[in-house]
Structure formats: structure tokens, C-alpha cells
Amino acid sequence: MKLSNESYFSLNFIARKRANKEGELPITLRITMNGQRAEIYVNRTVRPDDWNAAKGQSKGKTKKDLELNRYLDTVRTKICEIHNRLVLRDEPINPDVLKRAFLGKLEKPKMLCEAFREVNVKVREQYERGDICKATVLRWERCEKYLSEFLMMKENVSDIPMKNLTSGMVDDFEHFLRVRKMCANNAAVKYIRYLKNVVRVGIANRATASKF
Incomplete structure (x- = not known):
């Protein structure tokens, strides 16, 4: 094999x-x-x-x-x-x-889009509490959808381990947003900020979990 x-x-x-x-x-x-x-x-x-x-x-x-x-x-x-x-x-x-x-003893890598969806659940909960507007929720969910499309186009996969995300891929994703999705500058900047927030939250959660 x-x-x-x-x-x-x-x-x-x-x-x-x-x-x-x-x-x-x-x-x-x-x-x-x-x-x-x-x-x-x-x-x-x-x-x-x-x-x-x-x-x-x-x-x-x-x-x-x-x-x-x-x-x-x-x-x-x-x-x-x-x-x-x-x-x-x-x-x-x-x-x-x-x-x-x-044997089920291998720690699974944190997947990028999976982490994004987990964050989106919390974002929607914020909306339901009245803390944010619906447009913000839709942007977060749209960003995860665009990210999945980008990964499928670039890597031929729907998700990747978070640790595999590089600064070059972030730049390519921004280019994808601006050219393929025709996002305006403000929208593209927000989507990239959302992506970086998801990575930051994922890393923080992983570090917290490792302490227990």
C-alpha cells in the first residue's frame, strides 16, 4: 500500500x-x-x-x-x-x-470551516438575543460559504486543518472574494477579518482544552 x-x-x-x-x-x-x-x-x-x-x-x-x-x-x-x-x-x-x-486515541485536527460553523452558531445566538443585526449574521454565514467554495477551487477539498492555513492562502482568499465574488473593498476586508477571528478563537479554544 x-x-x-x-x-x-x-x-x-x-x-x-x-x-x-x-x-x-x-x-x-x-x-x-x-x-x-x-x-x-x-x-x-x-x-x-x-x-x-x-x-x-x-x-x-x-x-x-x-x-x-x-x-x-x-x-x-x-x-x-x-x-x-x-x-x-x-x-x-x-x-x-x-x-x-x-483505537480512537488520536486527537483530531481542528478543521477550518468546521470551526467557522461553530462560530456562526454563536453569532446567530447573538442575533437572536438582539445583540447584532441580521445583516451581520448573513455576512458571517456567507463568508463560511465562500471559504468552502474557495477551498474546493484551490485545494479540491471542502475543508482543511486550521494549522494548514497560510498567509498566502489568506491573500488568495481575499483575491477570490474581490475577483470571483466581486466583493467591494469593505466587504472583502470584513470577510478576511472574520476568517482571522475564527482562527484566533480556534487556537484559543485548543490551548484552553489542552490544559485539562
């Missing part, structure tokens, strides 16, 4: 030699990449005589064996899906990262 940086990773199911009380072998998934490895216990066992080490699956024909093989295929597919998501997010990838992501 080829990675974007021209390295490879392999997934191999292994039946451990030490049997449990029922005489079955625990199965682990070994992830190998660039000389590094990590192993995941997949919470399944197999009878020693039924294990095909070369194929990494059971050679038994019982319903239990067939269900085991389907489950192992599901685990393999999930790992590959996790890898693909990390590649799209331009996240560093190694066996331990894939393991922690599979």
Missing part, C-alpha cells in the same frame, strides 16, 4: 503462539512502515489448526471462521480509510499514529 511520500506500509494479521484457556490463539494486527511497527489486539481468537499464517486469516469453514475473516477484512479496511483521511489532512503518518487513530 503506497504512501504519498513514496514509502509503504503493510498490514499483517498474526496469531500469537500462547493459547488462551479455550486453547485458541489471540490475533493481533501488525502495522509496519519504514522499519517501524505497531501492533493492535483485535479482540478475536482462532483455533491453531484453522489459522493460515500466509494469508493472515482462518482457513476454517464454520460460521465462526467466516465471521472472523469478515471482521479481519473490516479492520483492514478501516485502517486504510484512516490512512487516507490522514493523507488528505496532510498529517504525519506512522504505525503508532494509525494504531492510536484506530
Whole structure:
């Protein structure tokens, strides 16, 4: 399975030699990449005589064996899906990262448009309290819509990790607003200010959360 940086990773199911009380072998998934490895216990066992080490699956024909093989295929597919998501997010990838992501222990990156939508919920709450006018709410929501369109046009994605936003992308977004969306100077300036506010709030929230 080829990675974007021209390295490879392999997934191999292994039946451990030490049997449990029922005489079955625990199965682990070994992830190998660039000389590094990590192993995941997949919470399944197999009878020693039924294990095909070369194929990494059971050679038994019982319903239990067939269900085991389907489950192992599901685990393999999930790992590959996790890898693909990390590649799209331009996240560093190694066996331990894939393991922690599979186990739900990997912190997800804060996504830019997702953070924007969260801020927009609070902006709308301000409007409902009568603190701001409707035109302000609509501008905030329109800005998130334009940002998604910009990312789709520039990166072919609808969202990116907040940490991937660069000053160059901000400049390109402003150009997009002025040329593609024909925004007047005041509107473009406000949209850029909204974007920077969202990033500032997202970074502040992340720093606060990390203290607990």
C-alpha cells in the first residue's frame, strides 16, 4: 500500500503462539512502515489448526471462521480509510499514529470551516438575543460559504486543518472574494477579518482544552 511520500506500509494479521484457556490463539494486527511497527489486539481468537499464517486469516469453514475473516477484512479496511483521511489532512503518518487513530486515541485536527460553523452558531445566538443585526449574521454565514467554495477551487477539498492555513492562502482568499465574488473593498476586508477571528478563537479554544 503506497504512501504519498513514496514509502509503504503493510498490514499483517498474526496469531500469537500462547493459547488462551479455550486453547485458541489471540490475533493481533501488525502495522509496519519504514522499519517501524505497531501492533493492535483485535479482540478475536482462532483455533491453531484453522489459522493460515500466509494469508493472515482462518482457513476454517464454520460460521465462526467466516465471521472472523469478515471482521479481519473490516479492520483492514478501516485502517486504510484512516490512512487516507490522514493523507488528505496532510498529517504525519506512522504505525503508532494509525494504531492510536484506530483505537480512537488520536486527537483530531481542528478543521477550518468546521470551526467557522461553530462560530456562526454563536453569532446567530447573538442575533437572536438582539445583540447584532441580521445583516451581520448573513455576512458571517456567507463568508463560511465562500471559504468552502474557495477551498474546493484551490485545494479540491471542502475543508482543511486550521494549522494548514497560510498567509498566502489568506491573500488568495481575499483575491477570490474581490475577483470571483466581486466583493467591494469593505466587504472583502470584513470577510478576511472574520476568517482571522475564527482562527484566533480556534487556537484559543485548543490551548484552553489542552490544559485539562
